[in-house]
Amino acid sequence: MTRVLVTGGAGFIGSNFVHYLLEKYPDYRIVVVDKLTYAGNLKNLENALQNPRLQFVRLDICDPAVTEAAQGCDLAVHFAAETHVDRSIEDAAAFTRTNVEGTWRIAEACRANRLRRFLQVSTDEVYGSLGPAGKFTETSPLNPSSPYAATKAAADLMVLSLVRTHGFPAIVTRCSNNYGPYQFPEKFIPLIIAQALDNQPLPLYGDGLNVRDWIHVSDHCRALDLILHYGRDAEIYNIGGDCERRNIDVARAILRSMGKPESLIQFVSDRPCHDRRYALDSSKLANELGWRPLENFEAGLTATLRWYQQHSAWLDQTRSGEYRDYFERNYLRRAATLPAH
Ligand code: NAD
Numbered sequence: 001m002t003r004v005l006v007t008g009g010a011g012f013i014g015s016n017f018v019h020y021l022l023e024k025y026p027d028y029r030i031v032v033v034d035k036l037t038y039a040g041n042l043k044n045l046e047n048a049l050q051n052p053r054l055q056f057v058r059l060d061i062c063d064p065a066v067t068e069a070a071q072g073c074d075l076a077v078h079f080a081a082e083t084h085v086d087r088s089i090e091d092a093a094a095f096t097r098t099n100v101e102g103t104w105r106i107a108e109a110c111r112a113n114r115l116r117r118f119l120q121v122s123t124d125e126v127y128g129s130l131g132p133a134g135k136f137t138e139t140s141p142l143n144p145s146s147p148y149a150a151t152k153a154a155a156d157l158m159v160l161s162l163v164r165t166h167g168f169p170a171i172v173t174r175c176s177n178n179y180g181p182y183q184f185p186e187k188f189i190p191l192i193i194a195q196a197l198d199n200q201p202l203p204l205y206g207d208g209l210n211v212r213d214w215i216h217v218s219d220h221c222r223a224l225d226l227i228l229h230y231g232r233d234a235e236i237y238n239i240g241g242d243c244e245r246r247n248i249d250v251a252r253a254i255l256r257s258m259g260k261p262e263s264l265i266q267f268v269s270d271r272p273c274h275d276r277r278y279a280l281d282s283s284k285l286a287n288e289l290g291w292r293p294l295e296n297f298e299a300g301l302t303a304t305l306r307w308y309q310q311h312s313a314w315l316d317q318t319r320s321g322e323y324r325d326y327f328e329r330n331y332l333r334r335a336a337t338l339p340a341h
């Protein structure tokens, strides 16, 4: 029986990955470690929490008790992080603590428990910004712009140093911009959807011409699954959507699908350190493990829009912070216990 430690499993990508694992591997057990910051939401795991193969542990990855939480696990996928660039510009303290110190702590906990593999889930933002042409490969220099990206780069280097120093069996993955269900509505696509649903202005930073390489979260989960099981230790793998879109075009596409006017778009002052363009070369992953993104962006965006429309209660509660009350009522006792082995 394989036991997988998933940090940050109540967040956007982490919760999608937990659902994916539970469905794909009927004999796997999963231990989710999550602090439940503002971005963590147990509603993202609602049905999964009833599954006896899932154990939820409310814990900060900076807490030395993570060593106990990792006991008996075979594999680890490390999602837990502070993830919003704008927040890191306002105050990077939590980013430094969770993304750097927390990554060191959880990696050491996995090393102490002799896990067979550790995936450091990282981001294309560590490479910085691209001009109009070219793509980042795994050997592109690290050149982070924002405090968020700098802490992720530091975390990657920390994990790779444990690989070199101690032979820690770890892999770093770097993915482009994800979209899909359960994404916290401070991020661009769910924010634009939520604002448009309420007929509120859609804030576009700067000229709206910054480009992101979008990938559906299900394609990211499939790539992580392949790398977790068949990737090579000590390697870095890029995971890109091969789908570059300008922000303004994404906003227009959402408005079109909803039958809302473009006049809702409002240009606002630019984000400092706003990277102009991201694009990832994922040919290493394609050549070694046969992965490629399957979800078409336009279809995936429409399905995502439909998901948020059908989950208006999730959206409202997430935006109002009401999910916190839900958590207190339903899960606090269950969440407070460490897994029994
Ligand atoms: P998210 O913000 O939706 O979720 C983060 C989760 O981590 C939350 O559940 C939160 O409660 C938890 N967490 C935060 N600090 C913690 C701590 N100290 N201890 C324990 N848990 C803590 O993030 P996401 O968008 O799902 O991103 C997940 C990972 O993937 C991150 O490492 C991020 O850097 C990386 N990533 C994200 C994207 C993207 O487009 N969203 C792209 C590439 C890589």
Ligand code: DAU
Residues within 6 Å of the ligand: 083, 084, 085, 086, 122, 123, 124, 125, 175, 176, 177, 178, 186, 187, 188, 189, 191, 203, 204, 205, 206, 208, 210, 211, 212, 247, 271, 278
């Ligand atoms: O590239 C991967 C990264 O993608 C992840 O590592 C990060 O965790 C994730 O937050 C995301 O970072 P971005 O900064 O690219 O995502 P965000 O959703 O914040 O913004 C996407 C683009 O939209 C970016 O060019 C900024 C712009 N934007 C964003 C917001 C929130 C706006 O124009 N208006 C907005 O209100």
